[in-house]
Amino acid sequence: MSFTVSSEIINNVAILTLVGSLDSSSASVFQAEIQKVAGESPVEMVLKVSELTFMASAGLRMIIFAKQKLGPSVQIYLVKPQDQIIDTLQMTGFIHSVHIVDKYPV
Amino acid sequence: MATQTQTITYEASLDVLEPIRKLLTQIGQEVELSKKKTYGLCLAVDEIATNVIRHGYEEAGITDGVFDLIIKKNDNQLVVTIVDAGTPFNPLEHNLPTEQDLSIPLEERPIGGLGVMIARQSVDEFKYEFSNNKNRNIFIVRYDQTDY
Numbered sequence: 001m002s003f004t005v006s007s008e009i010i011n012n013v014a015i016l017t018l019v020g021s022l023d024s025s026s027a028s029v030f031q032a033e034i035q036k037v038a039g040e041s042p043v044e045m046v047l048k049v050s051e052l053t054f055m056a057s058a059g060l061r062m063i064i065f066a067k068q069k070l071g072p073s074v075q076i077y078l079v080k081p082q083d084q085i086i087d088t089l090q091m092t093g094f095i096h097s098v099h100i101v102d103k104y105p106v
Numbered sequence: 107m108a109t110q111t112q113t114i115t116y117e118a119s120l121d122v123l124e125p126i127r128k129l130l131t132q133i134g135q136e137v138e139l140s141k142k143k144t145y146g147l148c149l150a151v152d153e154i155a156t157n158v159i160r161h162g163y164e165e166a167g168i169t170d171g172v173f174d175l176i177i178k179k180n181d182n183q184l185v186v187t188i189v190d191a192g193t194p195f196n197p198l199e200h201n202l203p204t205e206q207d208l209s210i211p212l213e214e215r216p217i218g219g220l221g222v223m224i225a226r227q228s229v230d231e232f233k234y235e236f237s238n239n240k241n242r243n244i245f246i247v248r249y250d251q252t253d254y
Contacts, residue, residue, distance in 0.1 A: 002124070
């Protein structure tokens, strides 16, 4: 499944919806979208990932990129990640740096 | 089941990652591998294939590189091997991030170094061999009936 990402800014919150497979060939699309929303200086970033079926380390690197771009005070929420993606976040310690939630606003 | 082996040659391009995942998912279903193990295999192969394409070939200036994916199915396990002639690289000699590295806040983390760790931890066994001037990254997943 190919990868698509769309974004909107609502009340200073960047909401990105990720669908499909995020690997090293599709990460640049995600990076461009992060750069686009970063220009709006959001106070939080929400990644809707319930339909994200695969995420390699390239996706994790984009989460690091987002955190570096937006600043440490900007919290990142992942809404409804699939189990296997949670496993990867756990294995790499990312689970401690993002918020896993069932819905946003929490 | 007798051992069945198939070999497929791919161009060293990131465009092949998705077809490889599709193929491995299909084979995982054929051998009734759990969803978790199938995903782990896809992830591990994806990470190493990316390294082979990016670092083994692209960074070495090789533009027409190829690699083989050898898939062996037998009674109790699936063995997938990536064979490439790019820059020699043994992922087992790569220092894995420590517990301390993994607790560094994201904004302070170096970008990179996670792929090998993910690859090694997402399959039951990971091996590396170098022979005839080729890297052989070997991924083994065992059919585990209890792992659903």
